[in-house]
Amino acid sequence: MKKEKNATILWQLFKSMFVLSSCTFGGGFVIVSLMKKKFVDELQWLEEHEMLDITAITQSSPGPLPVNASVIIGYRIAGILGSFIAVIGTILPPMIIISLISLCYEQFRTNEYIAIMLEVTRAGVAAVIVDVTLNLATNVLKLNNTFYTLLMILCFIAVVLCKVSAMLIIIVCLFIGIAIETISCLKERA
Numbered sequence: 001m002k003k004e005k006n007a008t009i010l011w012q013l014f015k016s017m018f019v020l021s022s023c024t025f026g027g028g029f030v031i032v033s034l035m036k037k038k039f040v041d042e043l044q045w046l047e048e049h050e051m052l053d054i055t056a057i058t059q060s061s062p063g064p065l066p067v068n069a070s071v072i073i074g075y076r077i078a079g080i081l082g083s084f085i086a087v088i089g090t091i092l093p094p095m096i097i098i099s100l101i102s103l104c105y106e107q108f109r110t111n112e113y114i115a116i117m118l119e120v121t122r123a124g125v126a127a128v129i130v131d132v133t134l135n136l137a138t139n140v141l142k143l144n145n146t147f148y149t150l151l152m153i154l155c156f157i158a159v160v161l162c163k164v165s166a167m168l169i170i171i172v173c174l175f176i177g178i179a180i181e182t183i184s185c186l187k188e189r190a
Contacts, residue, residue, distance in 0.1 A: 006078065009077065009078055009082075010078055010081065010082065010085050012043070013073075013074060013077055013078060013082055013085055013086055013089065014085045014086070014088065014089040015089070016038050016039070016043070016089070017070055017074075017085075017086045017087075017088075017089030017090045018089040018090075018092060018093060020034050020035060020038060020090075021066060021089065021090045021091070021092070021093040021094065022093040022097075024066070029065070029128075029129050029132050030125055030128045030129060030132070031065070031066045031069070032051075032055050032058075032065065032069065032132055033128055033131055033132040033135065034128075035051070035069060035073065036048075036051045036135070039051065039073060039077075045073075045076075045077055046073070046076065048139065050076070052136070052139055054069055054072045054073060054076075055069070055136070057072060058072065059170060060170050060171075060174050066090050067087055067090055067091060070083070070086035070087050070089070070090040071083045071086065071087055073086055074086025074087065137152065140152050151173065151176070155169050155173065
């Protein structure tokens with residue numbers, strides 16, 4: 001009975017990642033929003049704060065964000081096998097699509113209908129990225145932590161107005177987080 005339940009969960013995990021990856025245009029930030037809706041809201045396999053943690057970890061880790069997220073989500077749901085299944089489900093759609101496109105690249109590149117389709121898709125991608133941004137900002141505000149809210153505003157200003165690299169912002173915030181946690185641990189020991 002337990003093996004059937006595990007197989008069902010693994011199949012659901014693979015299918016979910018495959019469909020999400022198949023329908024995601026615009027990069028990692030788009031899939032994060034869809035993963036949240038699938039694994040937090042719909043399947044309720046993760047809590048909202050866990051998805052936020054996964055988002056933070058995957059953004060600050062090297063490699064493609066969807067693959068990083070699928071490793072963590074898969075592991076959280078079904079251990080090492082879950083990670084493997086989730087990664088396979090995530091990487092198969094782009095591999096299939098890119099392989100097919102490469103077979104007829106010249107015709108694909110010059111097709112005006114495909115060019116129009118890709119232009120229109122950009123508008124949808126922009127909307128999803130705005131949705132992700134608003135969700136993440138709302139979750140930071142829900143923490144009711146003045147420091148985090150101020151840090152978020154300063155980071156936004158640094159990126160938008162001062163053109164500071166997003167990677168630099170992530171690294172600085174990572175070190176700030178490590179410093180805060182270290183100070184917290186030292187206070188608990190004292």
